[in-house]
Amino acid sequence: MDRKSKEIHQHFINISDILSSDLAGAIRQIGPIEFQPDDSFPLAHRLCRSVAGQQLSVIAARTIWQRVLEAANGADLAEFFTEKNADMMRNCGLSAAKVRAMCGIAEEARAGNMEADDLRILNHKERSRELTRLWGVGQWTVDMISIFYFGDEDVWPDGDLAARRTLEHLTSRRRKTVRTAERFAPYRSRLALYMWECGNSVPD
Numbered sequence: 001m002d003r004k005s006k007e008i009h010q011h012f013i014n015i016s017d018i019l020s021s022d023l024a025g026a027i028r029q030i031g032p033i034e035f036q037p038d039d040s041f042p043l044a045h046r047l048c049r050s051v052a053g054q055q056l057s058v059i060a061a062r063t064i065w066q067r068v069l070e071a072a073n074g075a076d077l078a079e080f081f082t083e084k085n086a087d088m089m090r091n092c093g094l095s096a097a098k099v100r101a102m103c104g105i106a107e108e109a110r111a112g113n114m115e116a117d118d119l120r121i122l123n124h125k126e127r128s129r130e131l132t133r134l135w136g137v138g139q140w141t142v143d144m145i146s147i148f149y150f151g152d153e154d155v156w157p158d159g160d161l162a163a164r165r166t167l168e169h170l171t172s173r174r175r176k177t178v179r180t181a182e183r184f185a186p187y188r189s190r191l192a193l194y195m196w197e198c199g200n201s202v203p204d
Helices: 003-019 021-030 043-052 058-072 083-090 096-110 116-120 124-131 139-148 161-170 177-182 188-198
Strands: none
Touching: 003 021, 003 188, 021 161, 021 188, 043 058, 043 096, 043 139, 058 083, 083 096, 116 124, 124 139, 139 188, 161 177, 161 188, 177 188
């Protein structure tokens, strides 16, 4: 376990002791969490995977994505996600709206408009503005990309029901989770990781 994760864990406990004994107890029990973003896949690939997982449980999202990969049969996903393969994509369990969104992302990638380095230099607000211009890409999807792909440590994904409800349960339903999460800046992404770990619901 790296030193930074240990230091942040203790920092979180110190803050939580003031806010809620339940929250402090949960964080103590989980222990330090390492923050390990993964940008080994092309941005379009990761963005499409996040779209596929919108409003689904972690297990359902993994199952559908595995079906998509099997249907693609090793093909470049930016080439596979086209209208001619729409029926095949829907047969994997994707809604028509998700198929449209993923085909749109792939089209942007084929046009050279999905370069990770161009978005990496932006802050989360700027990145959100750029990516939500794509049809079907909402704030939840951008939050997941910023956390898990770009490694932004200070994103609180308030649109994620699992993270939000867990934080409410451990603190107070009368206090907005955005306000609670502000106490953990500039490491709000790690707060989300703790909340997902509490509920065993870490997104892919």
